[in-house]
């Protein structure tokens with residue numbers, strides 16, 4: 307057995323992939339991190355305080371993990387889903403009826419809920435350990451934007467099943483935009499933006515209209531939310547996460563007493 | 565006996581006792597950290613909490629609301645938020661004791677040692693991932709994602725609720741108009757969060773849990789996050805039913821439950837009750853008292869409090885004046901929420917400034 311493994315390890319194929327032996331020596335442990343593009347997000351060595359589970363609660367890591375779960379399950383769901391008011395509901399319904407072991411939708415939905423919780427808890431932890439203090443002010447700000455993006459991801463996804471729950475939750479949510487000061491047609495100040503008795507801000511062109519692509523939650527809104535949910539927000543989130551992780555390292559790793 | 569407990573719970577979960585009770589609980593927990601961070605306390609919470617869930621499961625009304633698939637996360641939220649609050653406070657308490665005894669904080673002691681990322685960190689990450697994958701799969705196999713009827717724009721469900729993570733904001737709609745609850749306050753929350761690192765100049769407590777080195781910051785975040793965000797989400801999910809009326813957890817969601825709402829504008833109090841004359845018709849005159857109040861609240865109050873509060877928060881250093889005023893502005897917006905809530909509960913105040921003609925109501 308060991309011989310076989312040794313033989314395998316000395317093949318050109320194996321050597322071309324792994325540039326080091328099993329990571330049980332300091333040298334190989336260092337190489338394991340440095341030669342792997344994913345692992346080298348980490349530094350080679352970390353302070354003991356920073357990896358304590360009761361210090362970080364692993365919440366940032368879990369948020370990232372859940373984001374990956376969402377990406378994979380979301381991709382699979384896209385194979386079965388057409389974003390029109392006519393077909394969307396039927397496609398979601400069919401997931402349960404026709405797709406074997408169809409739990410992808412469940413995993414996607416529950417992981418999304420969890421991600422909202424973990425991102426809140428992550429922020430809570432970062433605050434309570436004072437990790438937003440210099441030099442990590444900027445990374446805290448990246449984090450706040452990530453928090454908003456996470457909520458928006460969840461919010462745009464909520465509409466896609468096109469059932470009563472979805473459409474009305476989004477209706478309630480986007481109704482707020484009507485009341486945006488100056489920009490919503492029921493917002494304070496909107497009436498001031500008129501010219502010769504002609505209102506410039508009305509139900510047919512205010513921010514809510516822009517958000518939904520119409521006066522109510524319909525086909526256009528579904529397409530907009532779909533594109534943002536599947537492409538727009540994930541892209542922004544991925545880029546910001548890259549910045550976020552980079553910054554964690556550049557700011558001296560997980561925070562600890564100075 | 566069972567019914568008695570249920571009635572009692574239905575009563576204490578009414579918005580006013582619920583909110584005031586939660587606030588009191590927070591204060592007590594923070595004040596008596598030595599006791600509240602005991603291991604037995606969190607164990608008791610989990611035991612009693614689970615026992616309560618099992619017991620209440622049998623109640624049809626409780627069961628209907630708690631077993632909604634989309635409400636499962638809220639149960640997770642409650643338990644995890646309580647647990648992590650306890651954990652952080654425990655570590656803070658232990659650190660505070662160490663620091664008082666002249667020893668370094670736990671983090672300070674551990675941070676002297678460096679360990680290899682492989683295996684120490686990579687394994688933790690791997691185990692976390694495996695556990696969560698397993699949990700997600702079990703959860704997904706056992707509870708189906710909900711799908712309701714095909715969307716119909718003509719049939720409004722009652723209640724119509726936003727997704728659960730926005731229910732805190734929806735709850736604010738009880739007290740404020742949408743332009744404040746739905747637009748202004750969310751924007752202020754985001755801006756306020758982003759401003760935190762630039763407003764908090766206390767260099768202590770960077771990289772370790774502590775309470776005593778930053779009592780205001782920690783208490784403030786507890787109040788903001790636990791009391792005004794998480795507890796409102798819970799309230800909105802479990803205790804708000806048709807017409808956004810209040811329903812206790814054991815109460816039947818009666819579509820016709822009406823809560824009489826006779827709320828009165830500040831202008832009515834001023835002109836009609838105080839001066840005994842009808843309200844003037846010109847909006848700006850009519851609302852002058854409210855406008856004066858709001859302007860005073862946002863513009864004069866920070867100036868009046870400048871000396872004592874600059875001293876309290878920024879050691880009186882005048883170079884922090886800009887910080888102080890930005891901080892006060894954010895704080896006053898935050899404070900407007902409990903202020904309005906209290907005034908609503910006590911004197912049924914509807915609006916400080918009510919100019920529906922211009923959609924301008926505060």
Ligand code: HEM
Pocket residue numbers: 362364365366367368369370373425428429432435437438442445446447448449450451452453456547550554559560561562
């Ligand atoms: C999609 C959302 C997010 C992901 C995937 C993410 C991921 C991470 C990870 C993996 C870390 C390493 C330490 C840890 O696990 O705690 C981290 C650290 C950090 N995060 Fe996030 N985060 C997110 C959102 C946020 C939010 C909402 C905030 C704050 C408002 C934030 C602020 C920070 C800061 C300041 C650090 C450095 C903390 C330290 O050095 O102790 N992040 N983040």
